[in-house]
Amino acid sequence: MLMKGNCQIAALGTYFPKQVVTSRELMREIKSELHYGISEHWLSEVCGIDERRVASAEELPSVLAIKAAEQALSESGINARDIDAVIFCGISREWLEPSIAHKVQHELGCTNAISFDVSNACHGFMNGIIIADSLIQCSDATHVLVVTGEASSDITNYYVDKLRNNSASLQKELGALTLGDAGAAMVLTPKIDGRGFQYFNFYTNAKYTDLCKISLDKKGRYEGQMVMGKISSVGIRLHSALIEQTYLALQWQPMDIAHFICHQTGRKPHQRMSEVAKVSPQIMPVSYKHYGNITTATIPVNLYNVQATPNQRVLIAGAGSGISISQSGFIA
Incomplete structure (x- = not known):
């Protein structure tokens, strides 16, 4: 589905918990060498993930979002009372209802904003942007x-x-060891003078839903699997099938792109995405090394980190289990 963009980014904000947990610590915790014959360095050496941030008990999903939003509002110069809508897009939540966006709206003082949640695995933030x-x-x-x-x-x-108790399949549960905690926020305003989002290109293939699926049983325990190698491979194949249509809509060539930002689960999928877009890995910011897979926060965090200068062209590739993908072009 192709959609023409109508908005631009007024400001971005990010927040990371202070606690750092290394990949080696996690692998040592599960006794990876004893139970699975895998080196403690495997996550770092193969996936490229050295560490991640871990939220404290007080740092609930809404708190992470609010801290990031405070920065975004401050940098935008927009008063909280002038926000018309608050959309929370995280996978994590501290309750089932009402929407987490209601708490964010209240705590920030966005008293005139409608509020609701959007959920679509790691792809949720991109869905929030098109809404x-x-x-x-x-x-x-x-x-x-x-x-x-x-x-x-x-x-x-x-x-x-x-x-740790050798009661799970490392192949199916490995994705859970790549996750990291973060908050991110984006203030969007109407597009003027040609800058902002140019086109969005979204696609979903629900045939692959079971590859990465987490649910709660009746006792509140997690169940499911995260077969990250397979889901990454399928996601890259879907992106490959879509990229030429996206370039055509944008009327861009790979050499026009200053920054390429994509969802990040580890080193190998990230490198392969540079081949999909036919761009140099040098223009792709990396967050997985120090933060792991920060799920819905990945795209806004990397947009914040690159600090694109005026008129630079940014290609964005989102992805989430299901599988949902998107490609979009943004002019800073």
Whole structure:
């Protein structure tokens, strides 16, 4: 599905918990060499993930999102009361209802904003952006706040306990060891002078839903699997089939791109995405090394980190289990 962009980024914000947990610590915890015949250095050497941030008990998903949003609002110069909509896009949440966006709206003082959640695995933030874009196009909304707060370390801790007791399949649960915690926020406003999002290209193939699926049983325990090698391979194949259509809509060539930002689960998929887009890995910022897979926060965090200069062209490739993917072009 191709959609023309109508919004631009007024500001971005990020937040990371202070606690750092290394990949070696996790692998040592599950006794990877004894139980699975895998080196303690495997996550670092093969996946490229050295460490990740872990939220404290007080750093709930809403708290991570609020801290990032405070930075984004401050840098945008937009008063919280002028925000027309708050969209929370995280996988993590501290309750089932109401939406986490309600807490974010209240704590920030966005008293005039409608609030709701959007959920679509790691792809949720990109879905939040196109919904914000549609609100800006089809209503009188002029300031939309898209936020996320991911505290996925509770999933990691659960599977570490299972793997420590040699009661799980490392191949199926390995993805849980790659996760990291973070908050991110983006303030979107109507596009002017040609800058901002140019086109969005979204695609879903639900045939692969079971490759990465986490649920809770009746006792509140996690169950499911995260077959990251397979889901990454399929995701890259889907991106490859879509990229020429995206370039055609944007009327861009690979050499036009200053920064290429994509969802990150580890080193190998990241490198392969440079081949898909036909761009140099040198223009692809890396977050997985120090933060792991920060799920819905990946795209906004990397957009924040590159600090694109005016008129630079940025290609964005989102992905999430299901499988959902997107490609979009943004002019800073």
